[in-house]
Amino acid sequence: MSRVRVLVLNSALGPLDYRVPHGLAVEPGSIVVAPLGPRQLLGVVWEPDRLPSENEVGDNRLRNILAVADAPPVGEPLRRLIEWTSDYYLAPPASVMRMTLASTSALEGTRMVVEYRATGATPPRLTPQRSQALERIGTRQGLIRELAAVADVSEAVIRGLVKSGAIEAVEVDVDSPYPVPDPEHAPPELSPEQREAADTLVAGVAAQAFEPTLLDGVTGSGKTEVYFEAVAEAVRAGKQTLVLLPEIALTEPFLKRFHDRFGCEPVAWHSGLRSTQRRRAWRAIASGEARVVVGARSALFLPYANLGLIVVDEAHETSFKQEDGVHYHARDVAVMRGRFEGCPVILASATPAIETRQQVVLGRYKEVRLPARFGGAELPEIEAIDLLAEPPERGRWLAPRLIQALEDRIEKREQSLLFLNRRGYAPLTLCRTCGHRFQCPNCTAWMVEHRLTRRLACHHCGHIEPVPRVCPECQAEDTLVPCGPGVERIADEVAARWPEARVAIVTSDTIWSPAKAAEFVGRMEAGDIDIVVGTQLVTKGYHFPNLTLVGVVDADLGLEGGDLRAAERTFQQIRQVSGRAGRGAKPGQVYVQTHSPKAGVMQALVTGDAEAFYDAETESRREAGAPPFGRYAAIIVSSEEQAAAAEIAGLIGRSAPHEEGMHVYGPAPAPLAMLRGRHRYRLLVHARRALDVQDVIREWLGNLVWPAKVRVTVDVDPYSFL
Structure with missing residues (x-):
């Protein structure tokens, strides 16, 4: 060349x-x-x-x-x-x-770095902080800041331990090899149903041909143990495996389960890695040395040398959809990577997406089912609490029947989970004197009060400000009132009613790293927590045998807005969080608080008739020509100047092509009309399934010109309509 x-x-x-x-x-x-x-x-x-x-x-x-x-x-x-x-x-x-x-440093030669580890020596002056540091660090090795974070002490404490000789510096090769998982380390005892499912997946790996398979198993049925057998087969064959997880917080529990099965941890890939860890992982993946990789959606695009299996765990999760940059859906891209690599793809889920179920119906995906929980554990009983008939006390959010159930679990020393998918203390704060509402200066969104950090925060752009003493509008003191509940407010109600109960709040504000997730899991397994109050972060991936009660505080919350997947998401989310109850020998109970107990999604949850719900949802999508029977694409126009955004949105709308089987709606101001200081307009393209809508949009927008201050983004197969 x-x-x-x-x-x-x-x-x-x-x-x-x-x-x-x-x-x-x-x-x-x-x-x-x-x-x-x-x-x-x-x-x-x-x-x-x-x-x-x-x-x-x-x-x-x-x-x-x-x-x-x-x-x-x-x-x-x-x-x-x-x-x-x-x-x-x-x-x-x-x-x-x-x-x-994703790691430019990985393209350079071998590197050495200085890390630190405990020597086993006791320092002459053993303060409480030094004692805590040495206990928590244990056999860990890392940079000073990493050890300080693990030990929850300042870096000065770690440096003092280095000077005293209790911690020593060691030079390590940042590209040191990873241990190889042992497929024979601790093979599980599988039930006959699990063994049959595992054999099917193992045969797919052995065939080394592209074959997407839906592993559809109820919560607690042992899907992870089953697909681990396929991972073991890939390791035996000398192939690489990629396991995608939807949340970084799920990585640590997964690593522990993997270690128990294979004798070592897999290679992790997520945003929480430091640059040297990313470099080491990237080089090991590119060389083929990293045999099993577990990661977030971006791990899909890493340069695997010898990929033999892809697993998408919790494949229904909407967090697999990237909402900025390249708007790809990791579940769908994983299937395409399997096709190009010529390897099997396993989509594991207790509540598969309608799009995935339709691929099974069409015969494009294989299906393997696990209809029962492992070890004789029963699925929890689900009851709806009609908040109109059984309202909570004034100013409270938990209905009497749920309160009684919580008291019963506290007496029995069993664990409970209260689920509300809303971070912070209250979604809106206003002045009772003048009615002033606190809105984000950069977005058309209310500021959420966080009492744990004493801040008002925007959950869209990240803007924060302290909670003021007086109303900024009328200068009145002590007139600011929170409206509606967030998880912190529910935790306050629990603490006021049961001051002796040990409560943990689990959201992305409190569990922001795999280490924090591991700490939470350890406390739960040790019985140090009585009641968990959490968001969707706790709806999946966790296995706590002593957790026997789940209370859904506001089941109607996910049904708000104009999202076509609202009912499906609500069903999936509540079904997933319900699956945290009764996973051991003790039976589970779930209470779902709702204002609409007769709604189809609530009836499906209570009766457990998932098939009827999915059939009805699928039929309504078919009638509306919505995905998977039709196609959507969103065109989002934004600018710091509202007039410029409106002008270009209007230009795009006026120049829309007239294609048979395609309709263009809008432009209209987006529900989030301002985001991060940019004014936003949206157009929605709705097309029949057979139309190559990408080519149409590419030609349509390619013929237009707009100023640099205006940004035009296309989101194919959108999941967010804000």
Whole structure:
């Protein structure tokens, strides 16, 4: 090759051509450093016929590639996935490829770093903080700031222990090899139903062919243990496995279960890793040394050398949909990666999405079912509490029947969970004198009061401010009142009624890292918590045998708004949180507080008739031509100037093409009309399933011009309609 096409990491640019200097070996997929003006950019060599260039230049004007990175080339299956993702989600290829080259330090040579570990010596002056640090650090090794975070002490305490000789410095290779999971370490005792399901999945791995399989099992049926058998088969075959989890907080419990089964932890990939950890993981993945990777959705685009299995756990979860940057859905992209890699894909869920169920109906996905809980445990009994007939006390949020059930569990020393999918203390704070409401200055959203941190916070842009002493509008003192409950307010009610009960609040504000999740799990397993008050973070992945009661504080909350998936999401969420109860020998009980006990979704939850609910939801989607029977795409126009956003939104609306089987609604101000200081308008494209809506939108918007201050984003298959 003397001339190559390079996809550089700049989404504003298309592919560029470069000359390969004599003595430099490159091939499609090679990661290279290329000049652009005075700058140097990373890029990947691409096949010219697959990535046409708009600006062909003569050989005499080409600049030389500067270097080839010390890393394996990006493989052909991953290059095809980048192309597909770019084409389907209407995103620049460079934006997709950026997720593949997520650790630029991984492209450099071997590195050494200084870490610290306990020596076992006792310091001459053993303060309570030093004692706590040494106890919590144990055999861990890491940077000073990491050990300080683990021990919950200041960095000065760790440095003092280093000076005293209780902690020592060690030089380590940041690319030291990971342990290899042992598939024979601790094989589980499976029930006949689990063994049959596991054998089916293992056969799929052994065949090494693309085959998507829905592993549909009720909560507590042992789905993880079953698909672990497929992971074991992939390890035996020398293949790599990717397990996707929807939440970073679920990583730590998963790592523990994996360690118990395989004798070591898998390689983790998520936003909580420091740069040296990301580098080590990336290089191990690219070399094939990392045999099992567990990660968040971005782990999908890493350069696996020898991928033999993909598992999407909790595959129904909406958090698999990326809401900024490239608007991809990890569940769907995982299936496409399996197709390009020629490997099986397992979608595990207790409440599969209607889109996934429809693929099973069409015969495109295989289905493996686990209809019963493992070990004879029974599914919990679910009862609805009609809040109109059994209202809570004035100013309270828990109905009498739920209060009685909580008292009963406290007396029996069993654990309870109260679920409310709303962070903070109250969703709205207003002045009782003048009616002033606290709104985010950057968004059309109310500020949420957080009493634990004494802040008002916007959950959309992150803006925070202290709770004022006086009303900023009328200057009245002591007139600010919270409206509605968040988890902190429910926890206050619990503490006031049962001051002796040990209460834990579990939200993304309190469980922000795998370490915090591990601490929570440890406290639950040790029996140090009586009542958990949490958001959707506790609806999945956790197994607490002594948790026997779940109370859903406001089951109607998820039904608000115009989301077409509102009923399905509510069913999935409450069904998932209900599954936390009665997972051991003790029976479980679930109370669902609602103002609409006769609603179809509530009836389905109480009767346990999931099939009837899904059939009705599927039919209503079919009649409306909604996904999976039709297609949606959102076009979001935003600008710091409202007039500019409105003008371009109007231009896009007026120039909408007239395609048979396609309708364009809008433009209209978005429900969140301002977000992060930008005014927003939305258009919704609704098309029949067979229409290639991406090509239509690509040509439609490609013929328009708008100023740089206006941003136009396309969200194919949107999950958020805000």
